[in-house]
Amino acid sequence: MRFVIVTGLSGAGRSYTLRAFEDWGYFCVDNLPPELIPTIAELCGRSNTNIEKVALVVDSRGGIFFDQLESILEEMRQRKFDFEVLFLDATDEVLIQRFKETRRKHPLANEDRTLVGVSLEREKLAEIKKISDYIIDTSNLTVKDLKGELSNVFNNDMKSTGLLINVVSFGFKYGIPLDADLVFDVRFLPNPFYVEELRKLTGNDKAVQDYVLEYKLTHQFIDKILDLLKFLIPNYTEEGKTQLIIAIGCTGGQHRSVTIANTLYSLLQKEGNWVVIDHRDIYKHIGDN
Secondary structure (H helix, E strand, C coil): EEEEEECCCCCHHHHHHHHHHHCCCCCCEEECCHHHHHHHHHHHCCCCCCEEEEECCCCHHHHHHHHHHHHHHHHHHHCCCCEEEEEECCCHHHHHHHHHCCCCCCCCCCCCCCCHHHHHHHCCCCHHHHCCCCEEEECCCCHHHHHHHHHHCCCCCCHHHCCCEEEEEEHHHHCCCCCCCCCEEEECCCHHHHHHHHHCCCCEEEEEHHHHCCHHHHHHHHHHHHHHHHHHHHHHHHHHCEEEEEEEEECCCCCCHHHHHHHHHHHHHHCCCEEEEEEECCCCCCCCC
C-alpha cells in the first residue's frame, strides 16, 4: 500500500493536490487530525479493505491538533509504518497574492495581516519540512505543471496516466446525458427497428450489429469520429483533463447507438486507451424505437 501524508503552507496547492490524488484512485482524507493518522493506516492496511493507495492532508487548519504532527510521524516510524511525506511550499509573495485573489483569510492570521499568518505557519512547519520525503515549490507552477510533477512521483498506475474515456449509448427520447462532453447523433443511420426480426433485439446482438455495420455510411461515420478522437484525446490529456464522456444517441438507445458505441469502445481500446462503456437506455423500452 502507498501511504502519502500531504502537508505544507496554506495556499501552496494542497486542495488541488488532493483532487489529483483522487483522480489517480487514492483513498483521500482532507484536514485530518494528526493523532488519527495511525488509525487510518491500520484500517487501510487490513487485507480485507482492498485499499492500495492513501493520501491524507494534514495542515494548520487542525489548530492545536496540528502541533502533534511531528511526534505522530515519529511514532509511525517507530511502529514501522511505510509512509511518505509530501510538503508543498511557495514564496511569501506568491502565497499572499493567492490569498488576495481568493479573498480568503489565512487560517493562522486571526485578526492580523496575511503576512503574519504566513510567517507563523512557516515557522510551525520548519521541522516538518526538514523530514519530508518530497518538497514541491509551487511558486512558479501552473496547475498543469503541478499535476505533472505530482504524477511523476505518485502516479505509478499506468492505467490512470491517460484519460478515462466513458462511451455512453442513449436514446434521445430519454434525454441527452447531462455530463456528456461530446454528443454524436446516429439517427441518420438505417434503423433496425423497421426490420421485424431485429425489433426486439439490441445492439449487443450480432444480427443487429451486422445490419448496422453493413452500410458504407456507417463505416465512414466511425472513421470520422475515430479520426477526431485521435486528435482530441492527446490534447485533452495534455491540458490536464482526466475524464472524457462520449455520448452516442439514437431514438431509443437500443439498436444503432449501442452498436456504434460498442464499435467505438473496441477501437479505442485497441489504440491503448482506458475505456469503459455504458448502455444507459438499452432496456428501457425494447420494441419502441
